[in-house]
Amino acid sequence: MKAEYECIGCIIKHTQSLIEKADKTNKISSEKKFEDYKKVISDLIKNLEYGKRPIELSVSQYDSIYELYGKQDFFINEKTNANQIFLEMYDDLFYFIMNSENPLKTAAKLSAISNIIDYGVKNSFGELEFEIETMAKKRKFAIDDFKSFNEKLKTAKKILFIHDNAGEIVLDKLFIKTIKKFYPDIIIYSAVRSAPIINDATLKDTDEINLKELSIPIESGSVYPGTIFEKTNETFKNIFEKSDIIISKGQGNFEGLNKTCEKIYFILTAKCSVVSQELNVKVGEFVFKRDVVI
Amino acid sequence: MKAEYECIGCIIKHTQSLIEKADKTNKISSEKKFEDYKKVISDLIKNLEYGKRPIELSVSQYDSIYELYGKQDFFINEKTNANQIFLEMYDDLFYFIMNSENPLKTAAKLSAISNIIDYGVKNSFGELEFEIETMAKKRKFAIDDFKSFNEKLKTAKKILFIHDNAGEIVLDKLFIKTIKKFYPDIIIYSAVRSAPIINDATLKDTDEINLKELSIPIESGSVYPGTIFEKTNETFKNIFEKSDIIISKGQGNFEGLNKTCEKIYFILTAKCSVVSQELNVKVGEFVFKRDVVI
Numbered sequence: 001m002k003a004e005y006e007c008i009g010c011i012i013k014h015t016q017s018l019i020e021k022a023d024k025t026n027k028i029s030s031e032k033k034f035e036d037y038k039k040v041i042s043d044l045i046k047n048l049e050y051g052k053r054p055i056e057l058s059v060s061q062y063d064s065i066y067e068l069y070g071k072q073d074f075f076i077n078e079k080t081n082a083n084q085i086f087l088e089m090y091d092d093l094f095y096f097i098m099n100s101e102n103p104l105k106t107a108a109k110l111s112a113i114s115n116i117i118d119y120g121v122k123n124s125f126g127e128l129e130f131e132i133e134t135m136a137k138k139r140k141f142a143i144d145d146f147k148s149f150n151e152k153l154k155t156a157k158k159i160l161f162i163h164d165n166a167g168e169i170v171l172d173k174l175f176i177k178t179i180k181k182f183y184p185d186i187i188i189y190s191a192v193r194s195a196p197i198i199n200d201a202t203l204k205d206t207d208e209i210n211l212k213e214l215s216i217p218i219e220s221g222s223v224y225p226g227t228i229f230e231k232t233n234e235t236f237k238n239i240f241e242k243s244d245i246i247i248s249k250g251q252g253n254f255e256g257l258n259k260t261c262e263k264i265y266f267i268l269t270a271k272c273s274v275v276s277q278e279l280n281v282k283v284g285e286f287v288f289k290r291d292v293v294i
Numbered sequence: 295m296k297a298e299y300e301c302i303g304c305i306i307k308h309t310q311s312l313i314e315k316a317d318k319t320n321k322i323s324s325e326k327k328f329e330d331y332k333k334v335i336s337d338l339i340k341n342l343e344y345g346k347r348p349i350e351l352s353v354s355q356y357d358s359i360y361e362l363y364g365k366q367d368f369f370i371n372e373k374t375n376a377n378q379i380f381l382e383m384y385d386d387l388f389y390f391i392m393n394s395e396n397p398l399k400t401a402a403k404l405s406a407i408s409n410i411i412d413y414g415v416k417n418s419f420g421e422l423e424f425e426i427e428t429m430a431k432k433r434k435f436a437i438d439d440f441k442s443f444n445e446k447l448k449t450a451k452k453i454l455f456i457h458d459n460a461g462e463i464v465l466d467k468l469f470i471k472t473i474k475k476f477y478p479d480i481i482i483y484s485a486v487r488s489a490p491i492i493n494d495a496t497l498k499d500t501d502e503i504n505l506k507e508l509s510i511p512i513e514s515g516s517v518y519p520g521t522i523f524e525k526t527n528e529t530f531k532n533i534f535e536k537s538d539i540i541i542s543k544g545q546g547n548f549e550g551l552n553k554t555c556e557k558i559y560f561i562l563t564a565k566c567s568v569v570s571q572e573l574n575v576k577v578g579e580f581v582f583k584r585d586v587v588i
């Protein structure tokens with residue numbers, strides 16, 4: 001999908017939060033922060049080209065930030081914290097899924113719901129768990145291609161699951177567990193980013209949540225948020241080609257993979273006006289959409 | 295006051311809302327908006343210099359926007375609407391002021407409170423009026439130099455009131471009315487911007503609220519938000535010099551005039567982290583501060 005002008009503002013806003021993060025680790029002077037911010041935006045402007053995908057535009061931002069502050073894992077604590085919080089409700093949520101009318105669809109919905117959750121999440125005495133379950137009961141997918149997914153599952157041998165953020169990867173694991181419950185012979189690969197980038201899941205997170213008991217974790221080759229096929233590694237490309245179904249989580253992966261392959265099912269929450277317009281849904285709505293290639 | 299790196303993000307965010315406004319009046323293509331936004335940010339970057347005041351940095355943004363879309367009054371409807379809403383509660387609020395323990399201070403507080411209100415304000419069956427009165431009763435100035443102001447009033451002959459936004463100018467008028475009630479001989483000048491810029495008050499607004507029945511409206515010479523003394527016109531400079539007290543409303547005027555003249559009393563609500571840090575108050579707090587020149 002094409003980036004709109006609003007995406008520029010969004011990237012710049014995000015730059016600010018990255019500088020804030022860097023400032024927390026190693027106190028930076030007011031003047032240096034000013035000059036750094038100016039430099040990142042200046043680099044970004046040079047790279048802005050209409051027609052590119054949003055995640056392509058943000059690449060230069062990360063390069064500039066790394067150049068300024070080194071390759072830090074800025075969100076390491078938030079990620080571990082989010083994994084921990086969701087692991088605590090893992091068993092309860094699996095019980096909730098298996099006792100629902102359509103466990104597979106419920107599991108898919110929980111995975112979509114988890115996509116709302118950004119870093120800074122807190123679990124206060126089961127409230128978050130209750131909220132997730134209530135949302136799963138009350139709300140429907142605004143785009144619902146679950147039926148075709150369900151059909152394809154019956155004959156699928158290999159699935160590639162492209163994850164998005166830490167924390168929510170625990171609810172992706174629940175979806176994988178539910179698939180394996182009904183189709184134990186399907187082999188599932190779990191692709192995560194090849195380097196720490198914002199709060200996106202990496203192999204460290206798949207370890208923390210012991211994902212390998214259900215699927216095979218791999219690095220996608222992407223060192224930026226989202227997934228652009230041409231920038232993935234050979235293993236990922238190979239598994240992508242050979243899989244019968246690809247599950248793509250979140251906006252970043254959607255931005256990169258939208259309109260590329262009909263094997264893909266996008267699960268996400270539309271978080272901004274640009275993505276929601278592209279999908280023709282409202283901001284905040286859940287989507288389970290099979291990719292359409294025109 | 296010096297602009298911090300956060301100010302850059304704030305200016306860029308505002309650019310986006312100006313493009314949105316322009317888009318509403320004359321539909322602009324997705325590609326042109328993208329290129330326009332890029333151009334405005336690019337111009338802005340060239341103008342960014344550490345040590346300048348926030349409002350100085352934003353000047354290039356307005357120049358670029360005007361260059362792209364012409365000199366439009368983007369907020370004309372919002373301004374008239376806001377004036378109308380506050381005029382409706384004018385008499386009630388004056389009654390409230392005069393029946394309070396310290397009418398002058400209450401009037402000053404109402405003027406500060408009105409500074410929270412941005413465009414898009416709606417009055418729903420007296421709710422806003424009730425909220426304003428409750429706030430005036432419950433909350434104190436976080437910085438309170440009212441005593442010294444009150445002392446100076448006793449001998450003052452001329453006051454220059456530098457206004458900020460449309461809508462809130464009605465509550466400034468109430469403050470002026472209260473001053474005139476106790477000191478009918480003081481001559482008050484009301485400075486507004488010389489051109490429509492965001493929702494800042496202009497002579498059109500002083501006309502709409504009939505300010506001239508109490509004070510003498512003048513244009514400050516400023517065609518950008520806020521007031522930078524060097525960029526004001528001769529009339530303004532002259533009245534500035536000859537006034538015994540200067541009342542400066544809002545953040546923009548504070549950004550430009552802070553630490554320049556001890557005759558100034560700043561009335562504002564701290565709306566962002568940069569201004570609140572400069573003042574050492576919390577975001578959202580009300581300030582009645584005499585200027586300090588070091």
